[in-house]
Structure formats: structure tokens, C-alpha cells
Amino acid sequence: MRNCIRSAFRQNPQLRGAWSQNYLQKPGEGALKNVTLIPGVGIGPEITNSVRTIFEALHVPIKFDVLDNFNFENDESKKQLRKNECILLGVMTEKNQKYTDNYKFYKYLDLYSNITFAFSFDGIVQRHNNTDIVVIRENTEGEYSGVEHEVYPGVVESIKVTTKQASLRIAEYAFEFAHLSGRKKVTAVHKANIMKLVDGLFLQACREVSQRYSFIKYEEMIIDNCCMQLVKNPTQFDVMVMPNLYGSIVQNVVAGITGGVGMAAGASIGKDHALFSQGCRHTGTDIAGKNIVNPSAMLVSSTLLLRHLGLPNFADQICRAVQNTIQVKNIKTKDIGGNATTDQFTNEVIKSLAK
């Protein structure tokens, strides 16, 4: 992803017709692909509309099967989820909750790998430049197993479960990703000095997988030191892999370093399905309906969808246009220091596409 952005941003006319821009398809690959779209609530419809408008402008060969009023309680709705491989998700949450319910998707569709990309955007004021981190987080177990009980009045046990199987497959995903993306280093984040068995098992799995990828540098770092290093010197990190809870924390720290919630893109990948939505799952109920939400995170997530479906050229064009709008034309929404509305921002991105 890094290489694609860099080369695209050079805006070099000589790149037209260059190797990286050409896609050698099997005949028929350009046929319409069906993707489930769940706009959701709050800022969800606004940001997914932004994506649809831009996809239409680019003639992306995707047909969205929209699931309005999607509800997990409804079995019919649930069955429809399995229809298509990919799902684009706005914002789903129960009423009166501050945070989204994405974990229900993860459990139901076994989307075990949660990935967020965070890189420094030149046009946004941030404290560290040249950050380019991919955080790969185990998405199905760990502290999120939901197994708790009150042992005795006033004493509660929450059980963190770690399995070798889940640890192995997330480690495998991380190294495979690093391999195919041309990345140099994978850092495993843990607290095995204290939680010797659970995080020890996770580390064991990572070490096993790293043996098969000897050309990729592997290191381990304790979570508290990792957070400190992230705010002091984030450029040292490349790909990071970790269990569920640490993943949640690190993803947010990394979003904080690189310019905020509005910019973080996220994907959850499983064997049979993939879900694409914003990296940080704040519902933004306070800004819903006001046309001020930043659709960048959703747009960049939609480019992840395009890459997953084998449509990299469209992804590059959208990334380039978003970057151009923010960096060159200096059109920003409120959260990153500007005053453009969502619609204005979307229109400017479309204008940038035409160039």
C-alpha cells in the first residue's frame, strides 16, 4: 500500500501506462461483483453515501446489496449476511451505546484478523511524521471471550482464553501479509512476563510462524513499553501483531498519533468473509446528521475492499484523490482542522479523480 501511494502521488505523467498501473485480468473479471452494504445508524449513512457516490463516479464494477434496518436478532437478516463474500459496514450499534457492535459480525462470520492501517498524511498536523504502521489484531478470543461470573458476592472472575489455533492463524496472517506487501518487520506485542501461559502461548505461535519467514525480521515487545515507544518514536514500527485487548489499545494509540479517528481505516478478514468499516469504532452520535463527519476513514476502508476484490487501480485512484484533496487542495473536515462539509469534501474528491 505504501509503495502504491508513493508512486501515485508523484503525479508523474510518465507513470501513465507504467507497469504498476496495468491490471492483467482473466476475461470476465470486470463483471459486476456483489457487495453487501450496511449503512447503519448515526454517521453511518453519511459516510457510506460518500463511498457510493465516489464509486459511481469511477464506474467501479461493484453492485451494492443494501441491507437497511439490519438487525442481528432477525434471522433473515443474518442469513443475508452470508450471501456475499465482502461487506461494507457504516456504523452499527444498539441504541444508547457509545461504541459499535462490530464484534457480533466477527463472531458470527469468524473474521479472525482485524487490520488497521495508520500512516502519516502530509496535509494533517500531527506530532510524528513518516509513521507507517499496520496493526494486525486477533479478533475472536482473548479478553473478549465474554466468559465471566461472580464467584462470591463482590468477587468477579473474567476469563481470558487463548488458544494455540487462534494464535497460529493470526500469526500466519500477519507474516503472510508482510510477505505479500513487501514489509520488512513484524513485532509481536504481549505481556508474557506477567501472563506467562496465555501470552506465552501467543508468543510461541508467533515464533513458530516466524521460522518459516526467515526473510522477515521478527521482534517481540511488551505492551507497556510498546505504547511508550509508540508515542516517543513510532517510525520504528512496521507490522504489529497482537492479541485482542492489546490490539484495541494499540490501534487507538496509533490512530491518535497519525491524526485521529477520522483517518483510520480498518478491515476484518476471515477465511470466507471480509468486513470493511472505519478503523476506530466510535459511533459519532454527537455529529450525526450535521454533514460534518469526515468520510476519509470510510473511503480508505473502501479502498481496502477494492484491493481485497482484486481492483487495485480504483483503490489507487481513490487514495490519490483523498490525499490530493487534503494535502494539495487543503480541503478538510472539522476534525482535522478545516471547515468543509461532508458533501463538499466528497465533491472535491470526485473532482480530484477526474484529473
Added chain:
Amino acid sequence: MNIIRKASTTILRPQFNYQKVILFPGDGIGPEISKAVIDIFDAAKVPIEWEFHEIHKKRVTEQGDLITEDTLKQVKALKYALKGPFETPIGKGYRSINVTLRKRLQLFANVRPCKSIKGVKTPYPGVDVVTIRENTEGEYSGLEHEVVPGVVENLKIVSYNACQNIAQYAFEFARANNRKQVVACHKAGVMKQGDGLFLKVCDDVAKNYPEIEFSEEQIDTMAFKLANDPTKIDVMVMPNLYGDIVSDLCAGLIGGLGLTASGNIGKDCEVYEAVHGTAPDIAGKNLANPTALLLSGIMMLKAMKLNDYANRIETATYSVLEEGRFLTGDLGGKSTTTDYTKAIIDKL
């Protein structure tokens, strides 16, 4: 009087009515930075007398502790202790010194104030946060087992009493230090019963402190806010694991563990410590930075109600750091430990 005082700087002064305080100098750079603190406290005429105790490299009790029963008794008796950095022994059969102190002395709260230091450039100016971390239970209870091959469980324990102690302490701390807000950090959306209990207790305790603004935040959102804009955050209280992570994150915001003070508080006694490592590569070379241990010592003086002395030493330290003429190597300067110490003494 002054001549007598100068001559006796290098030996323990047998003064009357001086409060005794335990000192664990530690390993590596420990002895050097301890000496720096002793010298500065002497120059400021702080009315305390140091009692040296050792942290051993091998177990000295049956439970595998690295300090003797006598030492533990003394800490309880004298109430205050200052601890330098120490080596972790290799091998098994011993209990970590932190675990010993925490368990035997019931040090239930870990307090780490992090304030941006003028003269130390970081990407995060204007930070003034305090992390108050529950120190006895939670994810660090050490209760793990393999259920079946390939499936492991770790038990996170949350008890009403521990939550009550830490919440109470946090609000008392905020009140005593004129802090305006307390945020409880949790993940009760996922761990509904465990962190839910913690949150409920904090809520109940908050009602007794109406002058303090209480709010709650999920730990990941808190991490985001700290990395994005920490200037709006005041006091945070949280369970063990989150506290561990957040306190180190905050240390990173102000320039690292070499500048961070830390205190472990129990009902009967308090142990203040430097949280950085022993830096064996510079040990004995007069290059170490004693600021972390010094700031912890200042925290201790404030707890002992010796605020005047604490403030004087604190002002002198910050003044030297801001001026920037005498900085140790880790802060980009060329001064030795003794130079830096002398600069602070001169400012007193």
C-alpha cells in the same frame, strides 16, 4: 552549625527527631543516583535520616523473597521507603521484588504523575496527568492454567474491596492535590461484570466528592485521547493491566522512564521508586540521570508533609532542566551526574 553540617554530609547523621526513611539503593546506576539524591536532600537540610537496606540477588526467605523479613518489618515500622532500580535475577525459585513488596506490604495503589518538563522537548507539551492504578489484583493475579492442550485460561479477578480501596484513594488524592477531574478507565462494554463492578464502585465513591468531576472512558478511547491530545486529561483511575499500559504511555509523553516518578501506596506504608532500568552500560561512570529517583523522593517528601523542602528541591530541579546548561547524556547534554547534582544544589 553550618561547618558541622558540611563535615557530616558523608556519614549518617545521628540527629535527634529526624524521621528515618528506608533507602534501597539498587543495582547498576542505583548507588550513584541514590548518592545524588542524598546529597541534594542534605544540601536542602531535609530532616530525614536514611536507613540503607539491600535487595538480594538470591532468595533469602522460604517464599523466594529477595528481601529479608527484618527489612519488611522495618518498612512497615518506618512507613516510607525509596527504591532505586534493581536487576532481575536469572533463573527460577525467587519471587519478584515488586511482587514481594506489593503482596507483603499490601501496596494497593500505584501513583504515577506525569508532567511535561520545560527544557525536555517532546512532541507533547502541556501534559499534566496522574495515573492511579490498582496494584493488587486484576489480570496480574497470576492465576493461569492449561485447560486442555492448546487452550489456556488466565483469570482476571475483580473484587469489591480492592475497587473500593483504589477508588477511595483516587478521589482522596484528587481532593488533596486540588485536581478537578477523575476519569475511570475500563472495558465494561466487553467485560461487563468485571470492569462493570469496578465502574459501579467508582461511581458510588464519586458521589461523596461532589466537587470533583467524575467521568468514565473506555480504555482504548483513553489511549487514543492520550496519544492525540493529552492536555485535556487530569487524573485517571483504573484496574491493574490498563494502569500498567497507560502509566508507561504517559511516561513516554513526557520524555521517558528516566524522568518519571512513581509511588506505591499501602494503608500502612509507602514505597517510592525509580521505574527505569539499571543501565549497566553506564553504571559507575558518573553519567546517570538521577531525575527519576529525585522526583520520586520529592513525591515522598510531599507525602510526609515536608512540602516546603519538597517544593524547594522541585523548583531547583525544574530550573536546572529548563536552563539546559547541565544536562546528562540521556537528555542530550554532556554533564556528569555530579555536575547535574551540584547544579541543583546551587539553585537551592
